Amino acid sequence: MKSITLEITVDGGFHPANRLLAADPSIIRESLHYVTILEDGTIVLLYYLRGDLNQVRTHLTNHDEVISCDVPESEEGLVYIHGRPINPIREFFSLARTHGIVFETPITHTDNGLKITMSGDEQTLHRVISEIPSDIELTLLRKGERKPGESEIISLLTERQMEVLTVAVEEGYYETPRGTTHEKIAAQIGVATTTVSEHLRKIEHRVFSALVR
Known part of the structure; x- marks a missing residue:
């Protein structure tokens, strides 16, 4: 099995309220532990956040594109978000279901966007790369064989x-x-x-x- 690691950048952020969370110094965005696009085109994700989670709750509940959310009472934890993503992100994460590839988690932040590893057979991965929306800026970080256990600890x-x-x-x-x-x-x-x-x-x-x- 092959894997490709990309850095992706998109104007508008990868989920509803992303810009608000990124701009708030009281919130630390750690990693994404689950992302899926539902049949109605909405996005569901589990987002590991630290800091002022009360402020996270305020940002999410007041955002028009957030349908529902669940924020823990502690100072860190997994935040559930169900919302309406922008079209490029909807199309990008839909590729997993369309082509049967795997987006490995956790997905981590970089200075410019998200670091994402995709795994699958080589032909399918190349096809997926060619179908990534042009609105998403791509940087290839790594490609090669996907070895068991290779990325699990580092990706934490x-x-x-x-x-x-x-x-x-x-x-x-x-x-x-x-x-x-x-x-x-x-x-x-x-x-x-x-x-x-x-x-x-x-x-x-x-x-x-x-x-x-």
Whole structure:
């Protein structure tokens, strides 16, 4: 089985209220854990968010294109959204049902859009690429054989977390004795030391939790 990883960018965002959530500094958009287009053309998704989820609830309930939503009371969690997507996104996610390919989850954010891995046979994947709406900007990140277990753990991490982890490993943070510190990693990436500490804690929690489940 083959897989292709793309970065997709589309004006208007990939779901109702996306711009509102992206523009709100109190909300951190982590990843999409489920996306499907229903027969009536509406979209259903499970979106992992952190931060002020009361503000998330306000954005979603006041948005004309959101049909229904369910937001947890905690400071992070999966948010259910049922809404009306813009046409390019409706057509894009409908390709899974039309051609029998798999959009692997979680789908993560990049600085420019979404990082999505599609899996299926090679011919079908090429056909899907040719049918992606022209309104969606594509960047090919990777293509090749889809190996079992290849992307599951890595896909749990956001782009920034992968950047922090890469620097930490390359600079010897996990060696004995440690080859670097949180302060040095932060200086190399250009973020606060506390940000590096938080990212490493979350990386370790997600990776180790995934390994023992």
